[in-house]
Amino acid sequence: MSSQYNVVVEKNRKILVSITEAIVFCGKQKIAMRGHEGDKGNFQALLSFQAKQDPILKEHLEHGDPRSMYLSPDIQNELISICGKQIADSIVPKCNSAPCFGFMADEATDASTMEQMAMCLRYFDGADLREDFLGFAECESTTGETLANAFLANLELAGVDVNKMRGQGYDGAANMSGIRRGVQARIQQRIPGAVYTHCKAHCLNLAIIHASKEMYARNMVAPVQQIAFAFNYTAKRFLRFQENLDNDEVARVEMDKRTNLQSLCETRWEARLDALHTFLCSFR
The missing domain is CATH 3.30.420 (Nucleotidyltransferase; domain 5)
Structure with missing residues (x-):
């Protein structure tokens, strides 16, 4: 009986390790775990993929006890909290030292x-x-x-x-x-x-907001946004833009592998630099 109990414990541990690895992977890659339907999320799909190489996990997913599958949203949130606690516990001693x-x-x-x-x-x-x-x-x-x-x-x-x-x-x-x-x-x-x-990033954001209230900057920003929308939301114009970009080696190099105009960010003003740089490189 003791030997059988140890086998069950070891099996459950391996299953939990596989489930936790899937959660950690989604977190590291910034992938949403749940889809619009409960059984078709990224988490479930990743576990099914893992099960192809893991017979223990495959047997658990196909024939496991529905009362102890360890796959519910509550269990997912609990495992995420435990992982976060482990990370925080590793940071705090280094900070205190x-x-x-x-x-x-x-x-x-x-x-x-x-x-x-x-x-x-x-x-x-x-x-x-x-x-x-x-x-x-x-x-x-x-x-x-x-x-x-x-x-x-x-x-x-x-x-x-x-x-x-x-x-x-x-x-x-x-x-x-x-x-x-x-x-x-x-x-x-x-x-x-x-x-x-x-916060220096916040200071920079405020400075750019105030600078953008100047007449020349304000008059320039609106046309840049309108032109970006004009090309990005019309397939024919976008295709024409791509054709011209392919024929201009200098612009293609300066745009650093970007293939279309960037729309302006509504909230993070410093992020508009990328959009303005792309517009300037392709403005010929």
């Missing part, structure tokens, strides 16, 4: 209208300067006090030594950067050495 660290965070509303906080740690591990994503956390509101308390509580819950914080970086929203009631001010009350720095 550094002389100091910087904390970066932001909050946004997800598809289910919940406020999600994204937290990152910046530290030197003795060889490289690292920026590691620690995880997401939910918060009840977006006030400076609530966010500051939630940030510190989640850092301490993860095991981070918050007293080593010597820097904090957020965007310029009032609830984050306010000098009296913002997150940075409230965290500095607790940790005086945590100096606030306005």
Whole structure:
């Protein structure tokens, strides 16, 4: 009986390893796990592909007990949480062993209208300067006090030594950067050495937004977008563009293997550089 029990345990472990590997693969490749129909998602398709080379997994998928298949969305979410906890547990000791660290965070509303906080740690591990994503956390509101308390509580819950914080970086929203009631001010009350720095990417985005309000920039951006739409959303024009691009070696090299005009990003203004560069290279 003991021998049979050990065989069952070993079999279940191999099945869970295969399932976890499929989840990790989807995560690394940024592939959505579930499709529009429950049994036709990427996760199920990947497991079916693995089963071709894994007889234990194949037998489990075809003849396993429906009560213990380990494939439900709840089990998937639980395994994802466990993997995230393992990653966070490997990051925290390296951060705590550094002389100091910087904390970066932001909050946004997800598809289910919940406020999600994204937290990152910046530290030197003795060889490289690292920026590691620690995880997401939910918060009840977006006030400076609530966010500051939630940030510190989640850092301490993860095991981070918050007293080593010597820097904090957020965007310029009032609830984050306010000098009296913002997150940075409230965290500095607790940790005086945590100096606030306005996110440089956010500063660049704001600078480009203000620059784009100038007459010449504003008058140039609209035609670029209209021309990109004109070529990309009409098959005949797009084909004509491709033919001319094939006949222009210089433009093709300058466009760096791009084959069409890029439309302008509506929110990330710095991302418009790629669209403007492509337009300039093909403007002949």
